[in-house]
Amino acid sequence: MIKELQLRISLKEEERSDILLQKASHILDIDKEDITGVKVLRKSIDARKPKIVFNYKIAVYIREVLPKTSEYQFDYKDVSKAKPIHIIGFGPAGMYAALRCIELGFKPIVLERGKNVKDRRRDLKAINRDHFVNEDSNYCFGEGGAGTYSDGKLYTRSLKRGDVRRIFENLVYHGATDQILVDAHPHIGTNKLPKVVQNIRETILKHGGEIHFETRVTDFTIKNNKIQAIQLLNGNEMPANRVILATGHSARDIFYLLHNKEIALEAKSFAMGVRVEHPQHIIDAIQYHCSGDRHELLPPASYSLVQQVNDRGVYSFCMCPGGFIVPAATANGEVVVNGMSPSKRNNLFANSGIVVEIDVNKDLPKYEQFGALKGLEYQKNLERMAFTAGGRSQVAPAQRLTDFVEGRLSADLNPTSYQPGLNSAPLHSLLPKLIGSRLRKGFDSFGQKMKGYYTSEANIIGVESRTSSPVCIPRNENLEHPQIEGLFPCGEGGGYAGGIVSAAMDGERCAEAAIKNL
Incomplete structure (x- = not known):
């Protein structure tokens, strides 16, 4: 049997390591020996009054084994020979779009203008020490996007846009502490998030996806209002017919590119x-x-x-x-x-x-x-x-x-x-x-x-000044640009997210939309 309880624990009570077991035993009027486990589902602090209280939501397992694995399972397939989906940008939206492509049996090809998390650190040091900004590798651009070296807050109000718990569980799967599943305002920390991001990269590569760092997109080849190819700064052209545009709210060159090509913006x-x-x-x-x-x-x-x-x-x-x-x-x-x-x-x-x-x-x-x-x-x-x-x-x-x-x-x-x-x-x-x-x-x-x-x-x-994008790249009910077939504006850069979690959820949705008619 499993019983859920809401508990209010005083600061003094919080000092006791067995307080949740004691409270559960008392409230349910059962012997402590009958409780085989207590799982914290939610924890928050109420400090509105001088007497501070910890609010807990717990699951009490009565003569029942506490589950050791998550109910969320991520089925990543070998997609090395599968049909490609091109993703521009490797922030939260791009990462989760790539992971979702692999789950659905398609090969993500990610193009990221910045560097990987390790190499990116040197460019951050240069900004702080030498006051020099590398315009492709900085606090906004590079593996993991703006969130990697800017905190890793996971609180979101976008509860109707997707499965928030799934996003959190995937972060835990890739190395984040499971405390983020419990805290009312979860946070990974800028010192720990780079390792999680690196693990996500390794999952994508292990299952046949591609990630190209220091690869800036400079143009799109469009014929009959359909994406045909992606032009790169190095002069190469990459054929593509499904492009998820997850470039973030600071990729101004992309906004100028679309504007100059008379592709609708708002x-x-x-x-x-x-x-x-x-x-x-x-x-x-x-x-x-x-x-x-x-x-x-x-x-x-x-x-x-x-x-x-x-x-x-x-x-x-x-x-x-x-x-x-x-x-x-x-x-x-x-x-x-x-x-x-x-x-x-x-x-x-x-x-x-x-x-x-x-x-x-x-x-x-x-x-x-x-x-x-x-x-x-x-x-x-x-x-x-x-x-x-x-x-x-x-x-x-x-x-x-x-x-x-x-x-x-x-x-x-x-x-x-x-x-x-x-x-x-x-x-x-x-x-x-x-x-x-x-x-x-x-x-x-x-x-x-x-x-x-x-x-x-x-x-x-x-x-x-970079709270959110000042530009929206429009899309229809199928998440595709209304003017350009095969172009899927995504995440904060498209104007459809406001943080790590909402961007990740939008990345998953855009991956599903891009794949739907293939």
């Missing part, structure tokens, strides 16, 4: 703003109602904030407790910041994007000349501004939070996790009013919601 609303960085102990004190160090059983505290300001949402994005701020530019001449955390989230700082919704149909009248690319051009201009304000390197413009809100240049700045360094700049006047004025009001509101959040000990760092 402007899409997105969000832009800054990163705010606090000492982690401040966020811990606010969220856990403590004056000293947080309890050892509590993880570094996170937060989620949202406020409507002048008919636009101002909200936290990609919050990284115990994390780092990293330079996420994809070209020289721009500064972009993003956040990441190691698996233990044990850095001294907490950072989060704080961004403002941009409605491309209302907010960008000066950019109408760019048509579907107007949001992209607006995005680029702010990144160039940040480059100039930072000192024309990967040093980022920054300001103390209180100075930003109160409209004065900071005489000095707080310590930071951002390795290239910071330069004091008047972001309150440099950011467009559309963004800057709403951020200032938003921060003031957040300070009222979280007492202690509004402090001179926090820096804001600009700009956080």
